[in-house]
Amino acid sequence: MPDPLARLMYIDDSGHQGSGLVVFGWVCMTPASWQPILRRWLDVRKALHRYLGIDVDRELHATDFVNGRGRIASRIPERYLHDGVPYWRDLGQDVALRLLRELSSFEGLSIGSAFRRLEPHPTQAEKVRFYRDLVREWETELDRSREFAMLFMDGNGLDHSYRTAHRQLRLDSRRIIEDPLMIDSTSSHFVQMADLIAWCAYVAVEQPNRHEFAWPWYEEYLAVRDPRRAPTELRLGNSETP
Template identity: 50%
Template sequence: MIYVDDSGHPQSGLAVYGWIEFRPDHWRSVLRAWLDTRKALWREFGVPVTKELHTTEYVNGRGRISKRIPDRHIHDGHEYWKDFGREVAGDCLETLRCTEGLIVGSVYRRGKPKELMSTKRDLYADLVARFELELAARDSLGLIFMDGDGSDSSYRTTHRGLALANRRVIEDAIHIDSSGSQLVQMADLVAWSASAKLDQHPKNQFAARWYSDYMAERDPRREPQEL
């Protein structure tokens, strides 16, 4: 089971896909580990378990994920939402690092900013081809789940272009709204962390080592791969 989300930097033409994967018999334990963290965030910070954790929003202080920000993030009457969001991210990153049976990964490609959609489409096609090879080597089948409503037909075209006699990825990508999927939200954190490592600038310097410090332990290739 493979849960994929995208990230990147449109202004520079950088396209990134990050994902989590695990065998179906690990689905329950992976989800349980994440839900345990979500429940802890509710108890300590008042972040509802059902509240979407969209990385780019809460780590940049734009998402109001709680009505009860801790006193340590309030100074002179001002609420420091960025600091709060990054503390929440730290707990989530540690969960990814420690979850048994979980594998993470990421790939990227740099193209022309005006051709970003084409870059993303081609990168996704090559990523699926890589999944196919890996699944064949293990004599396994796989399902891909993605954020979104499935309106972009290029994902469907990629899957249906695979030779049916040999393909290992079952069906088209299954699109799920990230607001209702804890597992897609995990993939979002992987993709965003990969992007922060690849596209370092002063505003995201705080996350430049997130991938190395937390994801690498779960990534067989240890870092985002250019594909």
């Protein structure tokens, strides 16, 4: 019996340029789980549209809406108005919590995150090396389970730097099919899920003072879907150099 295509993985990154922290977050599912998970997410987005006026197709980018920078709703409930002033940050945080509660209960969905501490203002080459090491870890897991996977990343298809991590794999034994398929986050709900996971992982690891309210979010809502229960540090030297 042929080895199955068992994993679809959607990946996004986060971190802090000034401190050198780089984070990748992802969601993972079987092809058979793709449709019911997307249906549940769309049901959540439709509820947000009914109650808050957040369009179903509106991109929810964690850095923006959690910090109140994105005017994500066409109408805002009175509980977020104080002396007539809308508190977008309060709204954004409540939306994030609603999404995290839903993600924590999605059957068939697993999530994960990994981080690496680099020098401040890391180069793209350093980020790609981190991604390469992560891909090799996934290859080892897939080889052990005798499965194949496809990876989707946030991007517009113009940046080809990450594909080198795939093309350095040995073709006769590799388990990840093709280069990473680049999908713009504005059109992918799964990439937006990965974005929220990556942001929560960044906050859990870095613990910036301005985001103290979100420090426990990963542990409280995402750990249950993460086989490793927490963001994993992938240090330099964890994989072989090509």
